[in-house]
Amino acid sequence: MGKLTAAKVKAVIDQPGRYSDGDGLILFVRAPGQASWVARVQHNGKRRDYGLGSAKLFKLAEARDRAWEVRRALVDGRDPRTLWQQPAPLLRTFKEAAEDFLEALGAKELGERRLKQGRSQLTRYAFPSLGRLQVQSLDAERIAECLRPIWTAKPETARQVRSLIERILRFARPDGPQFAGTLGPAISDRLPKQPAKGNHKALPYQELPALMERLQEKTGMGALALRMTILCASRSGEIRGATWDEIDFDRGVWTIPGERMKAGKPHRVPLTSQALAVLEEAAKIRRSDHIFPNGKGVALSDMALTKTLRDMGMTCTAHGFRSSFRDWAAEQTSVAGEIAEAALAHAVPNAVEAAYKRTDFFDRRRDLMDAWARYATGGESGEVVQMVAAS
Known part of the structure; x- marks a missing residue:
């Protein structure tokens, strides 16, 4: 019953x-x-x-x-x-698919603030040209034409709209081969080069141990989420949207579902002892399914992490810590580049190369993340961490 x-x-x-x-x-x-x-x-x-x-x-x-x-x-x-699915799925329009996505998964995947912004962006920039088109008719060419008016004039907005369109298409047509992965590269190839991004300022990795020490002294979900962001080298959205049932404490693995990943594929994150300690702190004040909720029990907004950094007098961004990790891996370890890229969940851009890289290097990534966590928390100085390169 x-x-x-x-x-x-x-x-x-x-x-x-x-x-x-x-x-x-x-x-x-x-x-x-x-x-x-x-x-x-x-x-x-x-x-x-x-x-x-x-x-x-x-x-x-x-x-x-x-x-x-x-x-x-x-x-x-x-x-x-x-x-x-309707017997004739061709009758489903992009706008109908978008509304279904936003209602079913929008708040979970995007957070309330981003959901409201996303609705507005779709209404203004996507629906006028794509809204009445059938879902299966949308390809990189049509999406590129939709984005062209704002691609260079409003680059950040254009990237956000593109990401939303991709998520909606994966949600609406999971069986469609053209939506099996990200459409990003195919769309970008049809558009002019965007101005260089200047909004993901990274902190030099040498300064991370001092920042982590300060974060450990702070209370609040923003500080906890930032510590987890740094230790896992994850995108802030992946951290903010994390839920408790994605965590396997026994195996020390965090499995992020494909629908929450930029490339649309599930991603396993090896959890270090330091990351597990952060989760244990969060568990003591658990009040929702989200690991790092706001006061209403839903996912933290992206501004919550930014505000925590600004309150500490920092000018770097949460996303910039991924660059800090990549620089550290390149300069302080002998790890192969593809292992560091796998740790960042970066998609392999070349289809042929991707076909040969079926592994996610999980065991090697665990070694890498253990070394990174020790460094970031002051357990190691800046000496080289010897690691086996991928073959």
């Missing part, structure tokens, strides 16, 4: 929050008038959320049936994402 009732659903439909029915069925209320059903399942050691549709369209009994169909599909070895 489920925990929810039709009366309960009606009572909370306009009250933001997360309401569990049991067996993985969850009612997400993002904001008044924005409620959707999600089936959360564990399969092959990984957690996945499958959008089941709007709570305005599907009643509780229908949502339970759909959640059961998701679990049945996984048992049968089928992809649940294909369960309710």
